[in-house]
Amino acid sequence: MNEEIKKLVSETELLIEKNAVFRFWEQLEKVEKILPGIEQKNFGVIEQGVVVRGKLFLGKGSIIKAGSRIEGNVFIGENCVIGPNAYLRKEVVIGNNCHVGTSEIKSSIILSNSNVPHFSYAGDSVIGRNCNLGAGTKIANLRHDNANVKVMLNGKKTDSGRRKLGALLFDDIKTGVNSSINCGAILEKGSRLKPNEFRK
8 A cells, every 4th residue: 555655656746747737636635545544664763752643654764753743644755854843634645855844734745855844834735846835834725715626727717626725836846934825826836935925
């Protein structure tokens, strides 16, 4: 089952490489189906004071620091630093060489060499490679009216069929301090968000 997750990560990377908008929520739905069946393995270090409530795969050279909490099924690749005081919940997949600090990640895919280090939130999102979310960056995943989130796909708004859906971030994206990203937003490869910028 862990091979299925690795295959899904590779598939998502290929979609990201094309730099063309795709139905990214379908990758999240695949994660939701696969992760409950992962094999629990720890090839890294879990410090004292970490709470795990669910299945966890932790790759070689990775560390989960004290004060962090995992609720749900989580796959973490190699050479990652999680925490201290990180909160991962529902189904989360994190690639290799990533850093998630004092931030909350919910039902998301974070590809290799990306960082969500300081006081950020990412829900129901796909984050590409070599991305860095500046301190306080928030990715919304719920409309005020609780309607399904719509995504601009091939020039028209497409109903994702999901009440909770965040954003798609392609590779090499950097956000400024306290940037905000709306639910259903698409950030093109190499995007740069200024401090306090709101991206629809």
